[in-house]
Amino acid sequence: MAGTVTDPADAVVPRAALIATELTTGNVHTVSSDDSGLFRFNDLPPGPYTLRVQAPGFKALNLNGLDLPAGETRAVGKLVLQIGSLSDKVEVTAESTPVQTASSERSTSVLPQQLRDLSLKGRDPFAFVQLLPGVVDSNVGQRDVENAYSMGYLSINGSNPRSVNMAIDGMSSMDGGGNWSAFVSPNMDAISEMRILTNGYSAEYGRQSGGTMNVITKGGGKDFHGSAE
Numbered sequence: 001m002a003g004t005v006t007d008p009a010d011a012v013v014p015r016a017a018l019i020a021t022e023l024t025t026g027n028v029h030t031v032s033s034d035d036s037g038l039f040r041f042n043d044l045p046p047g048p049y050t051l052r053v054q055a056p057g058f059k060a061l062n063l064n065g066l067d068l069p070a071g072e073t074r075a076v077g078k079l080v081l082q083i084g085s086l087s088d089k090v091e092v093t094a095e096s097t098p099v100q101t102a103s104s105e106r107s108t109s110v111l112p113q114q115l116r117d118l119s120l121k122g123r124d125p126f127a128f129v130q131l132l133p134g135v136v137d138s139n140v141g142q143r144d145v146e147n148a149y150s151m152g153y154l155s156i157n158g159s160n161p162r163s164v165n166m167a168i169d170g171m172s173s174m175d176g177g178g179n180w181s182a183f184v185s186p187n188m189d190a191i192s193e194m195r196i197l198t199n200g201y202s203a204e205y206g207r208q209s210g211g212t213m214n215v216i217t218k219g220g221g222k223d224f225h226g227s228a229e
Contacts, residue, residue: 001068002040003076005033005053012037013081016055020066023048025219046070046193046216059084065093069109070195070216108132110194123188126150129213134198151213152180156198159210167214174208192218 001020005013016033024047033039051063058081068074082090110128120127127150130137138161139153151166166173166182173182193216 001044001049001051001066001074001076002038004078005037005039005055006078006080007058008080008082013055013058016053016058016081019052019054020044021050021052023050044068045219047219051076053079053081055081058082059088059090061090061092063092070193070214072107072195106199107195107197109196112192115188115191115194120188124150125186125188125191125194125215126154126213128194129154129196132196135196150185151182154213156196156211161210163208163210165208165210165212167212169217170214186215186217190217192216 005016005018007013012033012035014033014035014037016037016039018031018033018039018041020029020041021027022029022045027045029041029044031039031041046068049066049068051066053061053063061079061081063076063079066074066076110125110132114128114131115125118128127137129135134157136155136158137153138155139150151164152161154164155161156164162180168184168186173184175181175183195214195216197212197214199211
């Protein structure tokens with residue numbers, strides 16, 4: 001999550017305090033804007049957030065409805081603080097960002113609602129990936145049982161399936177012997193989101209040239225939840 005803090009005259013506000021709160025866990029992350037008014041939160045877990053910005057001589061700004069996808073830098077743009085007292089506050093509801101502006105990567109995601117609501121033969125999570133643009137699955141119709149070789153039939157943008165990397169929470173889970181199978185085949189109930197990086201992604205995902213499938217596992221939260229069959 002990154003952006004700039006300014007005042008109504010478009011002058012930057014240095015050393016403003018920014019507080020990002022995870023709605024699912026209540027965890028709080030804090031940073032300060034630099035001398036150019038710029039700020040950036042690093043390594044935030046994916047999920048819904050609220051962002052509070054405050055500085056002496058300005059009203060506090062609360063930004064609600066921020067949804068941070070996995071592996072993506074959310075640009076919140078210019079945050080304008082109004083002159084006033086810290087006891088006053090301005091409430092803003094964030095709008096969804098239809099275009100990724102913080103990086104040049106091209107990526108798509110299988111979202112939590114899709115994982116929860118769409119029926120799936122064999123409960124193989126990699127069967128979802130074929131629904132995304134540019135992904136071809138040569139194992140269609142044979143996914144009766146989830147197994148470690150499920151991801152070995154997926155091609156991204158015409159690449160060889162053996163040049164595709166599969167990661168869990170950002171850590172590669174590929175069997176390096178043949179790049180054909182995964183060490184761990186994640187359970188459907190443990191997955192929060194699946195993010196597919198197709199091209200233009202940063203060097204941190206550069207292990208394979210054919211794209212990366214990043215499986216994000218569920219984390220704990222303030223509320224009890226579970227499933228049963």
